[in-house]
Amino acid sequence: MNLTPTARVILGMIRHGRPTGYEIKQLVDVSTRFFWAASYGQIYPELARLEEAGLVESEPDPSSARRRREYRLTAEGERALDEWLASSGDLIYEVRDEGLLKLFFSDSLEPEKQLELIRAMRDHHQGIVDQLNAVEPGAREKGGGPYRVLRYGLRVHSSYVEGFDDLEKELQAEYGVVA
Amino acid sequence: MNLTPTARVILGMIRHGRPTGYEIKQLVDVSTRFFWAASYGQIYPELARLEEAGLVESEPDPSSARRRREYRLTAEGERALDEWLASSGDLIYEVRDEGLLKLFFSDSLEPEKQLELIRAMRDHHQGIVDQLNAVEPGAREKGGGPYRVLRYGLRVHSSYVEGFDDLEKELQAEYGVVA
DNA sequence: TCAGTCATGTAACCAGTTACATGATTAC
């Protein structure tokens, strides 16, 4: 009953009230995206596999004018989801941050280019903070896990921004630049 | 001259004084690993491709008793590395954090399990902080990009730990647990 | 002598993205 990575988001999202591939993708894109992304190219085939495996079942939504297939968890699916949530093995934790990699190798770069890099990273994380802030009110109302995760994200990405601000000042001091 | 992701670490590490696949992997594992990993299964084939493409050249190390192939950057390779470092397009930034995904869906979990999850994540990041602290003295001495990256990592992972500590207290209060 | 480390490499697999294709419905 071992779930593939994408299956975990999908089952979770179905229980969370997102019964179609499309709706799952929509919610992922404004919530889990920053720590767990998913593309249509993963979602639709995985839904089919999950149905084949008996963890979900589906039927076309007749109340909708457009083509629309609604999924729900089977008893098996509920069990598999709970099992994963309660499991206590190693948790996947992977990061790929090209900016940090550049920074690591940045000693050969001109100061101005180094600053440019740091500012780009700062802006990127500030952008995430902004996006999180934009959904904060709605999330606060609902509370629970999603809201906890949101606040966590807000905290760490703000800490990123601070870190880059400090780095920028430090570099400017080092190279004798006057702001 | 577009470098594959792994090519960037490799070229950077060669310039940084790690001329063999083995040594590249060793350094990656204690430095960039937390934001840019690489496995032997990527490194060795990529070295061969880079040589084929003329970005590196190599010869067996005669001064070594064991089999050992030393790579160095060609002029082409130097140029490609510099070009990447100075480029200013979008930077890859990807995270996959299974713990946060669980937390997102954790509302159906018993409080005790929720706390367990939060503690596991806390411990994981504390472990990273410990590992970073272990290499801090050596990195401080050398300074430059690697040291900047290290301090950044220390900062954000400490902020993760704090975040989870707070979350734990919050949950305990919510569920009326007395520490 | 034997465990550990240095050192290179391959094959099978896994998980993911991007781009494309299709078409209906809704809002302006």
Add this chain to the structure above:
DNA sequence: GTAATCATGTAACTGGTTACATGACTGA
């Protein structure tokens, strides 16, 4: 009418891990 959005899906590709295989050298 037409642009945006809803909605599903596939094919080609990319980038990566894991496990395995091999063997020499080094230090206790």
